[in-house]
Amino acid sequence: MRPARLRLSLSGLCLVATGGCSLRGAPSFPVVGAYFPDWMVCGLIGIGTAVGLRVVFLLTGIDALLSFRLFTYVALGVIAALTVWTLVFGP
């Protein structure tokens, strides 16, 4: 799938999920009068993804297969953050 279509479907998913997600538009997000950069949003999404995957893997038992868990989860979070940046904000 091409990035543009991926981006569209991701934005659509966002729109459905949150009822007006503000990822579209400028790569800068206003929070109570201050603008936060896009990479900070990506970082938060990465942290959230890592924590979420940890919970899911514990529940499903996949976690037992892993070793070097700290590095694995950090890497998964980084991949998630970079994926969001590439699809939503990247060139």
Place this chain on the structure above:
Amino acid sequence: MQRIHVSGKKPVGTIIAVLCVGAAVVFGIHVSHEDSTHPSSDSGTIDAEVVHVASTVGGRLKELDVSVNQHVHKGDVLYRLDPEPYELTVRQAQANLDLAAAEVENQTRLLSIKTSNAATADDQVVRAQTNRDLAARTVQRLQTLAGKSYIPWQQYDQARVALHDAEVSLAQSRNQSVAATTAIGDLKSSIAAREASQAALDHARYELRQTTVIAPVDGYVTSLRVKTGEVLAPSQVLFTLIADDEWYAMANIREINLGAVQIGDCVTVHSMIDRRTPLRGHVESIGWGVLSADSAGIARSLPIVPRQMDWVHVAQRFPVRIRLEKTSPLLLRLGATATVEIRHGAACP
């Protein structure tokens, strides 16, 4: 509670860990490269050109036809100063010009009189010459007669005196003729005085016209805080006019990324007045210089070189000027925050 081993013995887990970390590193390098080849800035500003509106003459503000934040068109009357002092100056200059013109006519008459005088003096020279010739011939004739004592010496002496008298008269009339010719002169000085008066009148009329100030460009009136009655000095700025024919975005881009910025590149600009509407623009130019704290110093003095022991140096940024395409004027206010994405973003597919 189960103890978590940091260094596991499971080969599958190790492979997964290595794959994940490797993928993250490769992906990270890729994203870093993409980011540096597609520079962006989230601290840009919307920019426009301004005119500081002032008159070259001073005076009391008599009529103010605009109010703050109003839009004006090129050629509209913005304000008028009290024209009375300048009208008086025009009248004075007009009178001076009339005086100078009359003086030229006067000098013309005097010139014709002096020319006639010179002609008269020339005639006098001819008459004196004739008289002197007659006296000379008389002396010549009487000299022979007196030598033979046919006439008294007295008569011969009288003739010689008469000759001398005629010679003096001739020399005098020649001098008078030269003086009269020299005295004719010309009209140069009076004509120059008239030209000077004409220039003074034109200047006074120009200053009178400057009491009415018209809009030099289409734009918005800003920082206007006075009412009629204010007294303005010459060239005193009354307000600032923001030209709205061309809008720009200024973005500071790090020097290491400037190589990826080409003149004419497509740029996506978001004005934070409405962060959902992308504006399309093109790179117009890149700033050629910024003031550096290390090179700041007093001219003609020694350079100021601070001692240093810092190992990390922050990249210098240069302003990149982006010309925006026509868009809704509601999104464009000088100084508004803007995000700038060069060669990518919603407006550059």
